[in-house]
């Protein structure tokens with residue numbers, strides 16, 4: 256087995272171990288095909304490339320991480336995408352999750368609060384030919400109203416609460432996949448569906464651990480690393 260095949264089988268094993276929580280034995284084959292196509296090593300700094308096909312998170316600088324492949328696959332599955340969708344991602348980071356989504360949908364908009372990461376991700380995605388991803392620097396709590404409503408929104412940092420602008424920018428019947436909880440503590444991965452009457456329906460999926468979704472004015476405080 257090569258590294259990528261190892262990673263795919265680790266994802267399948269995790270899916271199997273958590274099948275009672277996530278309510279399925281296997282993930283959408285479109286998602287697994289996308290994972291197979293995107294070279295994760297291209298999204299890591301040179302010093303950490305040796306971790307590219309391990310099923311774990313890895314550092315990308317500025318105290319941030321590229322998410323665990325199993326979690327990327329699970330969240331992509333929970334978004335329930337179609338090839339005609341327009342998706343908003345909050346927390347571009349390395350751009351890896353955005354690259355996976357770019358294989359699954361028509362257009363991806365991605366917001367990253369740390370300018371350096373946003374510039375790097377934009378450059379990387381362009382170089383690798385993911386032309387249907389648009390990255391912008393900004394605070395995801397506010398969403399990106401210009402391209403709304405979205406057919407799905409994915410947040411890849413832990414929010415303290417569900418930001419109302421994201422609900423407003425979601426199409427009726429569409430889903431927001433978001434980890435909600437305390438910074439560096441317990442967080443719950445939630446699937447939030449917007450109903451026709453504007454109400455939301457929340458499903459808790461499983462406990463996760465993400466870096467925090469920071470407020471716009473706090474973004475410079477934890478630079479470094």
Ligand code: SAH
Nearest residue numbers: 321346348349351352368394395411468469
């Ligand atoms: N999806 C990323 C994982 C990123 S980690 C990947 O595939 O690599 C979470 C990212 O969210 C970090 O890059 C962090 O800078 C960013 N972030 C934190 N708070 C944010 C906010 N309020 N708005 C947008 N991005 C934010």
